[in-house]
Amino acid sequence: MAAVRDETATARTIVLDVPQWPGHLAGQHVDVRLTAADGYSTERSYSIASAPADGEADPPVVELTVQRLPDGEVSPYLTQTLAVGYPLELRGPVGGWFVWDPDGPASTRPVLLVAGGSGVVPLMAMIRERAAAGSRAPFKLIYSVRDPGTLLYADELARREQAGDGLEVTYVYTRTAPPGSSQPTGRINTATLASAGWPPDRSPAVFVCGPTGFVEAVANLLVRAGHGAGGIKTERFGPSGGKP
Amino acid sequence: MSDYMDGNMLGGTLGELFTMDVTAATITCVSCGASWAIAETHVYPHAPGMVARCPTCEEVLLRLVRGPGRAWLDLRGVTSLQVAVPGG
Numbered sequence: 001m002a003a004v005r006d007e008t009a010t011a012r013t014i015v016l017d018v019p020q021w022p023g024h025l026a027g028q029h030v031d032v033r034l035t036a037a038d039g040y041s042t043e044r045s046y047s048i049a050s051a052p053a054d055g056e057a058d059p060p061v062v063e064l065t066v067q068r069l070p071d072g073e074v075s076p077y078l079t080q081t082l083a084v085g086y087p088l089e090l091r092g093p094v095g096g097w098f099v100w101d102p103d104g105p106a107s108t109r110p111v112l113l114v115a116g117g118s119g120v121v122p123l124m125a126m127i128r129e130r131a132a133a134g135s136r137a138p139f140k141l142i143y144s145v146r147d148p149g150t151l152l153y154a155d156e157l158a159r160r161e162q163a164g165d166g167l168e169v170t171y172v173y174t175r176t177a178p179p180g181s182s183q184p185t186g187r188i189n190t191a192t193l194a195s196a197g198w199p200p201d202r203s204p205a206v207f208v209c210g211p212t213g214f215v216e217a218v219a220n221l222l223v224r225a226g227h228g229a230g231g232i233k234t235e236r237f238g239p240s241g242g243k244p
Numbered sequence: 245m246s247d248y249m250d251g252n253m254l255g256g257t258l259g260e261l262f263t264m265d266v267t268a269a270t271i272t273c274v275s276c277g278a279s280w281a282i283a284e285t286h287v288y289p290h291a292p293g294m295v296a297r298c299p300t301c302e303e304v305l306l307r308l309v310r311g312p313g314r315a316w317l318d319l320r321g322v323t324s325l326q327v328a329v330p331g332g
Contacts, residue, residue, distance in 0.1 A: 031256040045253055094255035096265030097283035212248060234284070236250045 001086050002061070007152050010068045011118065012079040013049060016088065021060035024052050026129035027099035027122045027207065027235075030064065030092030034074055044074045047121040047209075047235075048093065051128035062090075065152060067118040098207065098235045100126040102133035109205045112197045113141040114188065114218050116210020120152050122235065123209060127160060127167060138166045142196050144188050144214070147176035170196035190221055200226035205233075212236040251285040251296055257310050258282070261317060270326040275303035 003015040028048055035041040050063035068079040082088070100111065111130075113123040120143055130139055145151050151171070161169050172192060177183045198204040206227060208218045215236045223229055255267040267283040278300035285296040285305055293309030298321065305321040319325075 029252070029255075043256070045256065091256050091259075094259060094265075095252050095267050095283070096255075097268040097281050098252055212250075234250065235252050236248070 001082055001084055001088060003084060004082075007065055008150055010079070010150075011065055011152055012068070013063050013065045014078060014082065014088075016062045016064070016090070017059045018055075018062045018090065019059070021055050021062060022093070023055050024048055024062075024093035025096070025099040025101055026052060026125040028093040028095045028125075029122070030062070030090045031094060032064075032074065032078070033089040033091065034077060035089070042073055045094070047125070049121045049124050049128075051125060051132045053129065053132035065118065065121045065124075098122065098209070098233050100129065100205070100207065102129060102135040102137070106205055107135065108137055110138045110198050110202050111140070112204045112206045113139065114193075114197075114206070114208040114210075115141065115143045116214035116218075117145060117150065118152065119208075119210030119214070119235070119237065121209075123207060124153055126207065127157075130167070131160060131163075131165075136166060139168070140197060141167070141169045142172060142188060142192060143169060144172040144174060144210070146174050148173070148178045168196070188218055188221070190225060193218075193221055193225055197222075200228070203228075203231060206231055207233050207235075209235040210237070247290070248286040248288050248297070250287055251282040253287055253289065254282060254294060254296065254308060257294075257308055257315060258317075260310075261315060264327065264330075266325070266327060268328070271305060272323045272326075273298040273301060273303060273305060274321045274323050276301040 001014055002017040005013040007013055029045045031043050031045050033041055033043045046064040049065045054061040066075050066078045069075045115123050157169050161167050172188050173185045174187055177185050208215050215234045219232055219234055222232055251267055258266050269282055270279050271282055272279045280299055286299055288295045293307055295307050296305045298305050303321050307318040309316040
């Protein structure tokens with residue numbers, strides 16, 4: 001581990017210096033394996049938060065953002081114990097389906113990203129890759145969080161949106177809106193997707209990542225709104241063994 | 245509360261068995277004939293090993309168990325695996 005960055009009270013970005021990193025695509029993950037002194041070992045998947053371009057730097061940099069789960073087996077170690085200089089066993093990059101490639105065949109298509117909580121992590125890699133590659137594909141991010149204190153990458157998202165080069169971000173607060181905001185709290189619904197997403201006739205590439213219930217609800221709303229199921233890619237995570 | 249995840253999480257172990265990423269490969273369900281990317285299947289990781297079920301009919305498509313020095317892949321519910329091969 002080369003560096004660490006606290007993102008929120010319970011989430012931390014781990015910056016890894018990975019020798020011989022083979023390169024990755026935005027949206028891929030790595031499997032992290034921890035092995036105890038007695039030989040017990042356990043493995044979790046974490047989405048890569050950094051852009052592929054950072055993995056091509058010298059030395060190659062790979063960033064993971066880990067949300068600490070209160071009863072977690074691995075995330076407390078990664079967010080509280082792991083210190084700069086400690087080694088970490090990684091396998092990856094893993095996954096070739098939930099990916100956005102600025103050089104791929106559909107690279108100019110509009111993109112809709114829908115994040116539930118820390119499901120924003122692989123989508124952030126796509127946003128960072130879009131900027132790093134100078135892509136002009138128009139991006140919209142709908143980011144649902146419980147309250148402003150759990151927002152990941154808030155400053156960076158604001159900065160990237162203000163650059164005015166085709167990234168729009170809409171926040172949805174399920175429990176508490178920011179102080180002074182007149183925005184009602186609630187879940188993503190048909191109206192959110194219609195006002196903050198793309199109409200189906202633009203045939204956007206859609207990436208939805210979050211807890212299973214969130215992903216099912218959003219995917220169903222999108223299909224009901226007329227989006228083809230084939231254009232919607234989903235990634236779910238759960239309380240154990242899940243991403244990110 | 246849904247207690248499944250999805251086939252994206254099978255990539256690491258399947259990557260030890262196959263030379264290319266197969267989570268993007270299309271599989272066809274023996275039971276109902278529906279086709280899905282492996283990444284889209286519903287995965288129950290709580291069994292000893294991981295069980296992937298068909299999102300259409302919820303029948304078991306495949307089971308994947310990784311033990312020390314060994315992996316078992318049971319494809320009982322899959323009629324075919326269609327993989328994009330780079331370079332034609």
